[in-house]
Amino acid sequence: MLQGAFSHEPQATLNLFRRLGGRLPVHAADCLQQVALLPGGGWQASDSWRFDAVPAGTRALISCVPVVAKAVIAAAIAATEAPRAFGAMTRCLQTK
Structure with a gap:
């Protein structure tokens, strides 16, 4: 999930989704970054705005641009x- 415009979604709206449990993990991005979907279904977020190298076994690479x-x-x-x-x-x- 990606944070929308603050005029439509108050800041920290995504915090709710970070706390919800579920069968599948949800990654909530509130900054410019990339996330990789790993084979087990988990997410790995980049430390900066992008990965220097795509993590091994990545099934999908998503660029999050707020x-x-x-x-x-x-x-x-x-x-x-x-x-x-x-x-x-x-x-x-x-x-x-």
């Missing part, structure tokens, strides 16, 4: 620079 609102970028930098900064950030994520 929502980034343009308003958040505008609040962090000059509003006139927000569209360019947002474009540069998403291009960077696409090429890595």
